[in-house]
Amino acid sequence: MSLLFTADESVIALANGCPRLRSLGLYYCKNITDRAMYSLANSRVKSKHGLWGAMKNNSDEKEGLVNLNISQCTALTPPAVQAVCDSFPALHTCPERHSLIISGCLNLTSVHCACAVQAQRVSRVAPYPHAY
Known part of the structure; x- marks a missing residue:
């Protein structure tokens, strides 16, 4: 019996079966959909609270x-x-620190990492110098 996986199912299998996945290259996989991305995102939540969560002391940037x-x-x-x-x-x-490569995805220009969002917030709320 032969199993054929769709592109999404392959990524979902990786997300669910490889909790220590550090790098993933999906370059030019035009059949990858949001379903696969949400599976990756949810795998992080599962690993924080599930079986692997007990093994992690610090589940910040050093994991995933x-x-x-x-x-x-x-x-x-x-x-x-x-x-x-x-x-x-x-x-x-x-x-x-460009580690999320989205070139050729013009519809993803609004996606930003946490430090880019933080920099935007700081620039919006930066106090103006007051002359006393």
Whole structure:
């Protein structure tokens, strides 16, 4: 018997079966959909609270995905990819630490890593100098 997996099912299997997955290259996988991205994001939540959570002392940037290449995966939407970014703080869209590669995905320009969002917040609430 031969098992054929769709692109999404393959990523879902990786997300569920490889809790220590650090790097994933899905370059030019045009059949990858939001279902796969939400599965990756949810795997982080499961690993924090499930079987692997007990083994982790510090589940911040040192755990989980640190590199994700979804270049040319044009079926993905910003909310699904943002969910992955939010789940894995080590994924960065900022130029200094670019580890989430989204080139060729023009619809993903609104996806930002945590430090880019923090920088935007700081620039919006930065106090103006007062002359006394």
